[in-house]
Amino acid sequence: CTADGSCSLKNKLPDGEWWRKEINAAQPKCREIDPDNVGTCHQWTVELSKGGQATVLDIKTMLSDFIKTTNNFDENHRVLDWNDQMDELYLSAPKNVVGSDKVFVTPHIDGFFGLIPFVRAWRCVYGLTGPHNTVTVQPMRNPDQREVTLGPGIFTCFDYNREIHWIENRVNASSPELDERMVLKIHFYDYPSLLPKWLGDAFGQLNAEYNFFARRAFLVSQFPDRSWFSKAVGGVINSITLFGGRAEKYFGYVNIGIVLAFIFAAHFRKYDLLSTAGIAPYGIAALALIFRSVTLGQFTRDAMALKATSVALLGLSYGHEFLRSSLSLGALFSLVLVAVGLGLAYLAYEALGPDLTYYGKQFGVVDAANAATEWPYGATGIPHPMVLGSVLALTGLRLHPTFGPKFSRNFLLHIACDLAVLAVEVFDVHLPAGMDYRSTLAEFLQFHQQPGNIYAHLLTTVMGVMGVLGLVNNVLYPSSAADKTSKNAYTNAPLITLAWTWLVVRYTVPDSDAANLTVLVMTLCALGVWAVKPPAYVNVLLLALAVGLQEFAHHHYGEVTYMASYANLTPQAALTFALHNIWLLPFELRAAVNSLSQFSLPSTSL
Helix, strand or coil: CCCCCCCCCCCCCCCHHHHHHHHHHHCHHHHHHCCCCCCCEEEEHHHCCHHHHHHHHHHHHHHHHHHHHHCCHHHHCEEEEECHHHCEEEECCCCCCCHHHHHHHCCECCCCCCCCCCCEEEEEEEECCCCCCEEEECCCCCHHHCEECCCCCCEEEEECCCCCEEEEECCCCCCCCCCCCEEEEEEEEEEECCCCHHHHHHHHHHHHHHHHHHHHHHHHCCCHHHCHHHHHHHHHHHHHHHHHHHHHHHCCHHHHHHHHHHHHHCCCCHHHHHHCHHHHHHHHHHHHHHHCCCCHHHHHHHHHHHHHHHHHHHHHHHHHHHHHCCCCHHHHHHHHHHHHHHHHHHHHHHHHCHHHHCCHHHHCCCCCCCCCCCCCCCCCCCCCHHHHHHHHHHHHHHCCCCHHHHHHHHHHHHHHHHHHHHHHHHCCCCCCCCCCHHHHHHHHHHCCCCHHHHHHHHHHHHHHHHHHHHHHHHHHCHHHHCCCCCCCCCCCHHHHHHHHHHHHHHHHCCCHHHHHHHHHHHHHHHHHHHHHCCCHHHHHHHHHHHHHHHHHHHHHHCCCCCHHHCCCCCHHHHHHHHHHHHCHHHHHHHHHHHHHHHHCCCCCCC
16 A cells, blocks of 8 residues: 555455355355345355455555555554454345345444553455445545445455444435445454553453454344344344434533543532633634544544534533522623524535535635625625624623623633634634654654653653643642642543643643653652642752753753754744744654664564
8 A cells, every 4th residue: 555545455346246255155144034134234254265366365465565664653653463362244125124234324433442542443344346425434534535335345444442433324305226235354453562461462352352342233133023032132232332422423522531530620510610620612622723634524523522522511610500599680681692692603504504614614624615695705704703703692692790700710711712712714724734743753853863861851850740730830829738638629631631631632642652641640740749749949940950851961962952053033932942842742742652662572464
């Protein structure tokens, strides 16, 4: 495969009739149990004929190269291994929506181990027959990749434990009944080369054992009309799939974790939550526009989920105060203004649609010629109606006689965030070409080659992070530095650090290992500062020592500093300096991982 993902097989792909004979010969029970071919049929590829296994090997070799090439495995020092025992030849039944067959047409995630960091299981679905009417939907991707019809030689690869997907049968009056859909499901797992191979293999086996269990349960419940037990098992499978799939599709498990961190950090205090979780959608909007390192599908889901959380917090806080206070003309005017603002914002969203609302043009994945023409846009429209609607609604909240004074600080904060995101959008603030994460990392690594310098920098960077967090703690919670017994009087800083770091790295660090390590290190540093509560002079000393020792490390190990390569008074130098500091910790962690990987025993990657 080439770097852009273009791939080819060594040998010609057999036609659909050949594959149909393969599955019938290897799995005669499919014909016995389902003579009318209305259900799905599966067969492990290890049970195919020698010719079938040879063709699968050719396809799997190509898919392995595709994954490693398009996901920077060499740069990130990761190992990709094959999970052959999970591979299967699969005949789908998108028209059968009863029993366990229903899970395939329901939004779902295949596995349950997405919370395990640093490791990943892959499922590649490779088309063998066509044309057909079955579409694979992957909503978290960009518009041109969200729907794919897997005809012969067409494939898609995704995270077995994390990416939501489903299939749909797109038959209509003008579409003839087309050929059945037969695919190969091919599996891999990958892990950092620093990880012992037996641990990586244990993760692969964990996924395989779950897959075997799920397959047995699926077969038991495929035809619910044949027994009460089959119907009961099918009901359980479909219920889990329905709930789990919808939770990921509409909100996202990572977002659930982030929101819970905000909630527990604020000890359920609604006004504190408005200052943290309430402004999270503004944060990711600005990061998405500036860094543009996530797909439009993911950003749209995240933005809608976090905006819904923010609106719910505002609504609950306002509603509680509205109901407990006396009804007055001022209260009614406040309510009307809120309704007008929300209505205007909703009309703007309806006119734009989700892809344009969430910056599809700016991301370059929606045709730039697309534009909303319906009011409140178009010739008779008003400028930036969505932001105007938000400002009107927030102003309505502020004008409530009793809620307004309590909301005053958050009102200013939310208005400032609204205007900041608008400025980023209007002035098209984003990283220029050649200054993305990987390009800047490549430059940074040129000045951090010596292992001693790399490890010294990582330690001193952690010192500096603790100093900065300590100073923030001193400013935001001045009395907590003296009163080390206070627990619930202040928002929990480690949890806030966890939530915001988690959000920021998702939108700025397209390197999962460095991103996960950054969240871990930042949270541990915040825990240390929160526990010790060092005074301001100690935090300043930590920060000064971090900077001084980093300069000494460069001198001691004979490496020029990265800053020296761009130290001049130009806008590009200023931007490089900003990115250097934003990405410093993930850069240092990636450099350390790369260095340690050089000393680890080489792992075999098939």
